[in-house]
Amino acid sequence: MTSSSPPRGPVVGIDLGGTDIKAALVAADGTVVHSIRRATHRERGPQAVVEAVADTAAAVVAENDERTGQPLLGVGVVVPGLVDESAGVATYSANLGWRDLPLRDLLGERLGLPVVLGHDVRAGAVAESRLGAGRGHDDFVFVALGTGIAAAHVRGGQVLRGHHYAAGELGHLVVSRTGPRCGCGRRGCLEVLASASAIARRYHRAVRPRDRDAKGASAEQVCRLAVAGDPVARRVWATAVAALADGLAAYTVLCDPGLIVLGGGVARAGATLTDPLRSALATRLAIADPPEVAIAQLGTQAGCRGAALLAFDRVVAGVAAFAAQSEVAR
Numbered sequence: 001m002t003s004s005s006p007p008r009g010p011v012v013g014i015d016l017g018g019t020d021i022k023a024a025l026v027a028a029d030g031t032v033v034h035s036i037r038r039a040t041h042r043e044r045g046p047q048a049v050v051e052a053v054a055d056t057a058a059a060v061v062a063e064n065d066e067r068t069g070q071p072l073l074g075v076g077v078v079v080p081g082l083v084d085e086s087a088g089v090a091t092y093s094a095n096l097g098w099r100d101l102p103l104r105d106l107l108g109e110r111l112g113l114p115v116v117l118g119h120d121v122r123a124g125a126v127a128e129s130r131l132g133a134g135r136g137h138d139d140f141v142f143v144a145l146g147t148g149i150a151a152a153h154v155r156g157g158q159v160l161r162g163h164h165y166a167a168g169e170l171g172h173l174v175v176s177r178t179g180p181r182c183g184c185g186r187r188g189c190l191e192v193l194a195s196a197s198a199i200a201r202r203y204h205r206a207v208r209p210r211d212r213d214a215k216g217a218s219a220e221q222v223c224r225l226a227v228a229g230d231p232v233a234r235r236v237w238a239t240a241v242a243a244l245a246d247g248l249a250a251y252t253v254l255c256d257p258g259l260i261v262l263g264g265g266v267a268r269a270g271a272t273l274t275d276p277l278r279s280a281l282a283t284r285l286a287i288a289d290p291p292e293v294a295i296a297q298l299g300t301q302a303g304c305r306g307a308a309l310l311a312f313d314r315v316v317a318g319v320a321a322f323a324a325q326s327e328v329a330r
Contacts, residue, residue, distance in 0.1 A: 001031060002173035007317075008028045008070075008077050009010060009068075009070045009071050009072060009073045010025055010026060010027050010028065010033065010064060010068050010070055010072055010073065011025075011072065011073050011074055011076060011077075011078050011307070011308050011311040011315070012024070012025055012026070012057060012061060012072065012074075012075040012076070012077070012113075012308075012310065012311075013026050013027055013075075013077055013303075013304040013305060013307035013308030013309075013310075014056065014057055014059045014060075014075065014304065014307055015050075015120055015124075015302075015303025015304045015306075015307055016040065016052065016053055016077065016078065016079045016080070016096075016120065016195070017080065017120070017146055017147060017303070018040065018042065018080065018095040018096065018146065018147030018148055018180070019038060019040055019042075019146075019147050020037055020038065020039060021037070021038045021039070021040055021052060021053055022035065022036075022300060022301075022303060022304050023035065023036050023037075023038075023056045023057060023059070023060045023146075023304065024036075024060070024226060024301065024304040024305070024308065025060050025063055025064055025067060026066070026083065026304070026305065027068065028207065028307035028312070029120065029227075030059055030131065030305070030308075030309075032046075032054055032301065032304070032305070033067050033068060033073070033126040034060065034063050034067055035286070035301070035304065036054075036056065036059060037061060038052060039052070040052060040096070041321065042095065042096055042097070045099060046096060046097045046098050046099065046101070046275075046299055048238065049096055050101070053077065053103075053107065054106070054107055054110045054111070055076070055324065057075055057111055057248035058110070058111060061100070061111060061113070063073075065271045066137035066156045068307050069240075072113055073312070073315045074113050074114035074115065074116060074311045074314070074315055075107065075108060075111060075113050075114070075115045075116070075312065076115075076116045076118065076119070076306075076307035076308055076309070076310040076311030076312075076314075077103065077116070077122075077133045077287070077307060078116055078117075078118045078119060078120040078122075078123040078303055078306060079093065079096075079098075079103065079117070079118075079120055079306040080093050080095060080096065080120050080121070080150065081093030081094065081095070081096065081098065082164070082165055082166055082169075082261060082294070083117060083118065083119040083154070083165055083212055084165055084167065084283060085117060085118050085119070086117075086163075087104075088103065088104025088105060088115070089101065089102050089103070089117075090103045090117070090135045090323045091105070093167070094148070094172075094182070094183035094184045095147055095148050095183060104116070104117040105231055108178060108231070110191075113144045113316075114311075114315070115156045115252045115302075116181050116307075116310050116311050116314045117242060118306075118307065118310045119152070119161075119165070119168075119185055119311045120144070120150070120166070120303050120306075121142065121143075121144045121150040121151060121152045121168060121303075122152040122159045122161070122294075122305075122306075123302075123303055123307050123309070123310055124142055124144060124152070124263055124298075124302035124303050124306045125141075125152035125153075125159055125261075125306070126140035126154070126159060126281075126306050126309055126310070127298055127301075127302045127303075127305040127306035127309060128142050128233075128296055128298060128302060129142075129154045129301060130259075130309065131297075131298060131305065132296055132297035132298040132302065133259075133295065133296050133297045134154060134259065134261055135263045137154075137258060137259045138155070138157075138258070139153075139154070139155050139156075139256075139257055139259075140153075140154055140257050140258055140259035140260070140261055140272060140291075141153045141154070141168075141255065141257040141259070141261070142154065142296070143170065143248070143260060143261065143262050143263065143264075144177045144263045144264040144302075145193065145194065145196065145244075145262060145263070145264035145267055146196055146265050146266070147195060147196060148171045148191045148195055149170055149171030149190050149191040149194060149195050149198075149199050149247075149264075150169060150170060150171050151168040151169075151251070152167075152168045153167065153172040153255060153257065159223045159318055166220065170190060170247055171189060171191030171195065172184050172186070172189045172190070172191070172253060173189065173247050173250065173251075174187070174188045174189055174190075174293060175184060175188055175190050175193065175243050175246040175247050175250075176188035176193060176243065176246075179192060180193070180194055180198075190204025190225050190243060190244070190246075190247040193239065193240060193243035194222075194240040194241070194247070194266075194268050195219075195266070196219035196242040196264070197219075198220050199219040199222050199223075199236060199237070199240050199266070200217055200221075200222060201216050202236045202240075203217055203225075203232065203236045204217060204238065205231060206235070206236060209230055216290050218265075219265060219286070220265065220267055220268060220269070222236055222237060222313070223237060223266075223269045223272055223273075226272070227272055237272075238276070239258065240266075241273065241277055241280060242280060245280030245281050245284055247283055248277075248281060249285055249290075250261060252281070252288075252290065252291060253285070253287075254286060256288070256291075257291050258291055258292065259291055259292045259293075259294060260291050260292070260293045260294070261294050262274070262293065262294070262295055262296060263295075263296035263298075263299075265300075267295050267296060268299075270295060273293065274293050274294075274296075277293055278290065278293050280304075281293070298301050298326065
C-alpha cells in the first residue's frame, strides 16, 4: 500500500470586504509570508471589483517565486453576502452589487491556479476557532463588524451554513422597523445601525453643516471622540451599541452560544465596545446569563488566514481523495 504526504506548498488567501481587499501569501505552517491591502473600488461597479480582486491575487502570486521558491497549491478567496461554496458562485452581496457571479471560475481562468471560494465571516470564524479567540470553545459565534455585519456560528469545530448558505446574515436582522433603509431594501437592519459605515454616517449627519471636517470621520475616530467626551459621538456610539445588543440578544435567545467573538474594524474599540455591550446584553436577557464576549485575536488577518485554511483544507482533501481512488484502482 502506498501513501501520499499532504502537500506542503504555500497558498494565497484573499479577503474581499466592502471597502478593502486584503491578500496574503501563507506558508504551509500558517505563517503569513507577505501581505498587501488594496481598495475594492466598489463605486466603479461589480466588474471593477472582480478586476481588482484578480489584480490583487496576481500581485501576491508574483511575489511567491521570490519569497518561497515553492509551487503554489492554490488560492482561497472569501467574500461577503450569500455564497454557494460548492458551485463557486457569489450568489448575492448587497454591498458589492453582485448576483450569481461565478467568481471561482473567473479567477481560476485569470490566475491559472485552483481557486476555492468561501464566505468571509465563516472563514474568519474557522481561523478564530483554530488560531484565535475561539480555541477551546466548542460552541461560539463570530461576529464581524465592518462595512456590514455578519456572523458565523461554530459548533463542534464546524461552521453552520444553513439550507440556503445564508446562516449568520445577522446584519439583515431587523432591529428597528423605523430605522434607515438598508442596501437589501428593508428598513432598520442591524448593519445600518451598528456597522462601521453606519456609525460614521450617523455622526456625519448629526454634525453637518456645523463641522465640514466630520464628513471623513471613521467609526474608529467616532469612538475616540466618544471616549474624549464629545456629546454627539457618545450619542452615536451608544445608539450603535444598543442596536448591536438588540441583535445579539435575539441571536442568543435562539442559538445560545457560549461565547461571542467580535471582529472587524469596530471591534478595535476593545473595552469601549465590550463593556457597555456586556451590560446591555445582561439587561436584555432575563431567562439566562449572557454569553461571554471577547475581541477576536487575529484582527484584520482573520479573513485572509481563514481563506488560506480553506484552500489548504480543500487541497489536502483533494490529494487524499486522489490517493484513495488510486488505491481502489490497484
